[in-house]
Amino acid sequence: MKYRLGYLNKKESLTLNGALDGCAQKNDERSKEFIYKKYYGYVIAVITRYIKSEHDAEELANETFIKAFKNLPKFNKVGDGEVLEKSFRGWLARIAANLSIDLLRSQKNMIAIEDIGEHDVKPVMINAADKLFAEDILKLLEQLPEIQRLIFNLYEVEGYAHEEIGKLLNIPDSTSRTYLTRAKQRLRKLYVEQFAIRKNF
Incomplete structure (x- = not known):
């Protein structure tokens, strides 16, 4: 078209x-x-x-x-x-x-889902004064493992519920929640390494 x-x-x-x-x-x-x-x-x-x-x-x-x-x-x-x-x-x-x-x-590009549980993931500690800006997140998303990036995009950007993501990716709802938490942890770690430290100089 x-x-x-x-x-x-x-x-x-x-x-x-x-x-x-x-x-x-x-x-x-x-x-x-x-x-x-x-x-x-x-x-x-x-x-x-x-x-x-x-x-x-x-x-x-x-x-x-x-x-x-x-x-x-x-x-x-x-x-x-x-x-x-x-x-x-x-x-x-x-x-x-x-x-x-x-x-x-x-294309079989989907990464195999690990057998994980929510107990494997530590809660994310967030400092209210430390904000992730949209442009920073977009730059960092590309560095996430593919399954984490997909779930973060589907949930946080597109607005899918975990139940919908589970059906779309053929995974349990709890696995979607766990990977979302992992994605947020990874984003915060990357943000601190690549942006927060740089801003202190």
């Missing part, structure tokens, strides 16, 4: 609400192009949190939009403006994340 740049400029601009209606009611190509161009960068950003290959990421982005347009009647379009924007972005992100996990599973 590739749209020609400049097509929208010849006509009156759309809103997200209008584009969604156009897609759902008339399968309107102009509305599809609007959504594709507006959210392509966002979808790519979601996918590259899971997928390293640029080619695979581009293919998954296109597949995300194909699936989204096909399933638009199932999208619960509530509100307008920022409310609708946030809801639609979250819906797109879930499609993109699910497709990314499916690809990793098909």
Whole structure:
């Protein structure tokens, strides 16, 4: 799915609400192009949190939009403006994340899950004055073991519940919670090593 740049400029601009209606009611190509161009960068950003290959990421982005347009009647379009924007972005992100996990599973890139219990993990001690900033976390996420990075992204960024992650990755809920705790511990350790110490100089 590739749209020609400049097509929208010849006509009156759309809103997200209008584009969604156009897609759902008339399968309107102009509305599809609007959504594709507006959210392509966002979808790519979601996918590259899971997928390293640029080619695979581009293919998954296109597949995300194909699936989204096909399933638009199932999208619960509530509100307008920022409310609708946030809801639609979250819906797109879930499609993109699910497709990314499916690809990793098909390529057998998923790291084998260890037989661990929550008792194996020490609680994370957090100093309220020591904050992890979003840009720092994004830089550090790439250094996590893959399974920890996947679960952190699914839970903290995409908003999945542990029960949903368990079904998606075929693991117990408790294992998802344990790996999330491990991911947070590892992030804090990396943060102290790479950012906090540097800021003291």
